[in-house]
Amino acid sequence: MKGWYIEKGPESDVVMSSRVRLARNFKDYPFPFKMNMEEGEKVIKRVKDAVLNSSTATCDYEFIDMLNMEPIDKQILVEKHLISPNLMAGRVACGAIISKDEKVSIMINEEDHLRIQCLFSGLQLDKAWELCDKVDSLLEENIDYSFSEKFGYLTCCPTNLGTGIRASAMLHLPALTMTGYIRGMLEICGKLGIAVRGIYGENSEALGNLFQISNQITLGQSEEEIINNITNIGNQIINQERMLRAEMYKQNPSRFEDKIYRSLGILSNARIISSEESFKLISDVRLGVDMGIIKNIDSTKLNEILLNIQPANLQKNFDKILSPDDRDIKRAEMIREKLS
Amino acid sequence: MLCQNCQKRVANIQYTQIVNNNKHVMYLCEQCAREEGKFISGSPLSINDFFSGMMGFSVRPSVTEQQLICDKCGMSYEEFKKVGKLGCENCYKVYGDKLMPILKRLHGNIQYNGKLPKRVSENVKVSKEIDALKEQLNIAIKSEEYEKAAEIRDKIRALEKNSV
Numbered sequence: 483m484k485g486w487y488i489e490k491g492p493e494s495d496v497v498m499s500s501r502v503r504l505a506r507n508f509k510d511y512p513f514p515f516k517m518n519m520e521e522g523e524k525v526i527k528r529v530k531d532a533v534l535n536s537s538t539a540t541c542d543y544e545f546i547d548m549l550n551m552e553p554i555d556k557q558i559l560v561e562k563h564l565i566s567p568n569l570m571a572g573r574v575a576c577g578a579i580i581s582k583d584e585k586v587s588i589m590i591n592e593e594d595h596l597r598i599q600c601l602f603s604g605l606q607l608d609k610a611w612e613l614c615d616k617v618d619s620l621l622e623e624n625i626d627y628s629f630s631e632k633f634g635y636l637t638c639c640p641t642n643l644g645t646g647i648r649a650s651a652m653l654h655l656p657a658l659t660m661t662g663y664i665r666g667m668l669e670i671c672g673k674l675g676i677a678v679r680g681i682y683g684e685n686s687e688a689l690g691n692l693f694q695i696s697n698q699i700t701l702g703q704s705e706e707e708i709i710n711n712i713t714n715i716g717n718q719i720i721n722q723e724r725m726l727r728a729e730m731y732k733q734n735p736s737r738f739e740d741k742i743y744r745s746l747g748i749l750s751n752a753r754i755i756s757s758e759e760s761f762k763l764i765s766d767v768r769l770g771v772d773m774g775i776i777k778n779i780d781s782t783k784l785n786e787i788l789l790n791i792q793p794a795n796l797q798k799n800f801d802k803i804l805s806p807d808d809r810d811i812k813r814a815e816m817i818r819e820k821l822s
Numbered sequence: 823m824l825c826q827n828c829q830k831r832v833a834n835i836q837y838t839q840i841v842n843n844n845k846h847v848m849y850l851c852e853q854c855a856r857e858e859g860k861f862i863s864g865s866p867l868s869i870n871d872f873f874s875g876m877m878g879f880s881v882r883p884s885v886t887e888q889q890l891i892c893d894k895c896g897m898s899y900e901e902f903k904k905v906g907k908l909g910c911e912n913c914y915k916v917y918g919d920k921l922m923p924i925l926k927r928l929h930g931n932i933q934y935n936g937k938l939p940k941r942v943s944e945n946v947k948v949s950k951e952i953d954a955l956k957e958q959l960n961i962a963i964k965s966e967e968y969e970k971a972a973e974i975r976d977k978i979r980a981l982e983k984n985s986v
Contacts, residue, residue, distance in 0.1 A: 512895040512910040593907075615937070622939050628911040629942055631949075634934035636911045640921060641928055645936035675930075702931025758853065806828045806854055 485562075485584030487785040491604020494781065495772035496720045498652040498692070501563070502610040502709070503599035504618055505637045505646035509626040513638040514574055514591040522575035526590050532624035533579050533588065542582040548572055554803075557794030563601065568592055586617055593638050594646075596621070605716055607649050611709045614647075634701065644701030649712045652681055653719060656691040656769045657726035664693075667719060675699050676715055690761035690788070695719070727773060742770035746779075750821045755814040760791045779821070787820050825851035892916045952981050 486499045507513060508528070511521055533543055548556065548569065559565040565578050569592045576591035589597040598617050600610040628636040634644040642648070658664040671678045675698050680688030695716060697708045731738045745766035749755075768784050770776040789795055791813050797804050800812050825833040831851035838847050890899040893916075897909035902917055914921070925932050938946055955978045962971035 507911065509911065513908065515907065516895045516897065516909040618937075619940065622941075626941075627939050629939055630911075630914065630934075631942070631946055632934060633914065633932075634936050636908075636914055638907050640906075640908070640924055643925065644929065644934050647936075699929045701925065701929035702933055702935055704935050705937055756853065807830075 484582075486601050486603035487789060488782050489603040490782065491602055491606050493717075493720055494604040496653055496655070496723050497605040497716065498603070498654055498785070499563075500602045500605055500607045500610050500649075500651050501599060502607060502614045502647065502649045503597055504614050504635075505594040505642045505648075506596040506598065506618065506621070506635055507628040507637065508595045509628045511595065514572075514576070514593065514595060515638065517574050517591070519575055522591050525595050526575055526577050528625060529579065529588065529590050529596065529621070532621050536620060536624075541586065543579050543586070543588075544582065546578045546580060548576045548578065554794050554797060558798055561789060561792040561795050565589055566592060566597070569597075586613065588617070588621075594642070605651060605713065605720070607651065607709045607713050607716075611647075611649065611705060615705070641698075642700050645703070645705050645708065647700055647705050647708055648696055649709050650694050650696035651712060651716045653693050653695065653716070653723075654691055654765065654768060654772075655693055655719070655723050656765050657730055658719075658723050659688070659691045660730070661726055663722070663726065667722070671695060671715065674711075674715065676712065689758060690765045692761075692765075727769070731773065739770075739775055742766050742775055746770065746776065746821075749817055751818070752814045754810045755817065756810055757791050757793070757813065760787075760813060760817060764788055764791075783820060787817055790816055790820070823849055825849065825854050827851070827854040890916060948981055948984070952978055955981070 491497070491500070508525055511517065511525060514522065517525075530545055534545065546559075548565075553570075556565070556570045559578070559580075560567055560570055562584070564580055564584060564587045566589065569576055569578065569589050572591060574591055576589070578590060579588040580586070585601055587599050587601070589599070598614055598621070600613045600617070602610045602613075630636060635646040637643050637646055655664060658667060668678050677696050677698050679694055681690075681692040681694050695712060697712055699708070703711075745763040749760070749763045749767060764784055764787060767776065767779065768781060771779050771781050771784065790799060793809065796809060796813055796816065799816065804812055823833045825831050826849050828851060831853065833849035833851050835850045835852060835855045836847060837850055837855060838845065887899050891897070892909055892913045894912035895909035897913050897916075899917075902908070902913070902920075908914060908917065922932070955974055959971055959974045959978065962968075962974060
């Protein structure tokens with residue numbers, strides 16, 4: 483285990499992780515969906531040269547060639563949020579450069595030539611931006627970016643044009659969800675130009691009460707303004723969530739604790755469990771841990787379980803392809819083992 | 823009908839695969855479909871689908887619009903309209919005017935205000951300085967301060983010389 487999973491950043495009782503990503507393109511090359519194989523390979527080589535041979539790079543990096551990779555290994559990287567599903571399905575030569583500590587990941591030939599992303603635990607968007615900025619400047623020493631004074635960094639999709647920045651925070655919001663106040667929050671975020679979506683699961687349903695908030699606007703505001711905006715809104719949501727948690731507990735402590743301990747009971751004893759049910763129960767247990775009700779489990783342990791219940795990681799752990807039925811059995815086995 | 827994969831849950835997704843002209847249909851439940859990565863392409867409705875509508879494309883494009891094509895990557899007007907993405911940096915020059923309405927709607931303010939690449943930042947600084955001086959020059963001329971105007975003019979010339 484590496485990266486944000488095993489760390490506890492600020493406000494980690496509500497915010498699981500912070501991510502900043504920058505979209506960048508090479509000058510004089512068509513964008514990836516218009517590229518041929520040869521151009522794709524050239525771009526990869528130039529990024530590799532710029533990062534791996536740089537004397538000023540601050541951490542250890544490793545190149546991952548997506549074309550020669552097993553699908554399950556790609557899926558593992560997606561489940562860890564180190565690459566996007568889009569890169570996994572990439573058609574031209576594509577790859578990723580990932581730092582050994584898994585904080586920095588540079589996707590090559592995704593929708594844009596470069597997607598630089600930094601992942602931190604807790605609410606640390608400023609730190610993530612700082613590191614992204616550094617990596618970006620390092621690349622820029624050797625790469626001529628596609629840039630216009632009028633539009634800023636030119637991107638394949640106009641939604642990323644300008645700063646090319648997407649700042650997002652992953653929030654655990656069980657109290658807001660249970661009380662139904664989440665709907666009002668979603669509405670307000672929409673009005674403020676902030677996108678909210680569930681992290682796992684399809685459509686509007688957010689599995690495990692996990693939500694991601696991110697900026698929609700990339701042009702006209704500076705990177706710092708965007709980072710501050712998301713951080714401020716994040717802080718307000720955190721306060722709301724904490725207040726509601728305390729209020730719910732106060733209203734009926736026994737009922738509150740009962741719900742949490744029942745979920746813990748199922749997780750530590752079940753013999754068959756779907757990923758959907760595990761997400762739900764882990765959310766309850768996390769709430770108990772973060773509120774100090776459950777004391778002998780650490781929230782980083784729950785992060786570890788959350789990663790390992792997903793199909794690719796689960797199968798990799800048991801080192802074989804599992805049918806969905808077998809997965810539910812092995813998933814229960816893995817969770818029991820981690821919680822014992 | 824039960825999901826053909828897990829045989830447990832109700833199948834509510836039809837997954838059609840065409841391999842070498844052979845059509846293969848599978849009926850899956852949502853969970854299996856997700857776990858098997860059968861809808862990897864992400865959300866069925868992408869933002870790009872909305873673009874053509876937002877860009878205010880005319881139903882019957884004019885002849886000049888139909889002939890628009892990017893000379894660098896070959897992106898045609900039709901394709902641009904359909905995918906809502908640009909093919910290369912040159913497309914921003916070719917389709918820039920058509921993009922303005924959508925950029926305004928997406929971002930509100932469309933004056934770039936972010937990080938400058940180091941190599942660009944020097945040039946931008948100078949060109950901003952020149953713009954400011956030109957404004958001062960206009961004011962000086964209007965108020966008939968010709969000596970001051972000459973001074974400013976020389977400064978502009980010096981800056982322009984250096985930046986080239």
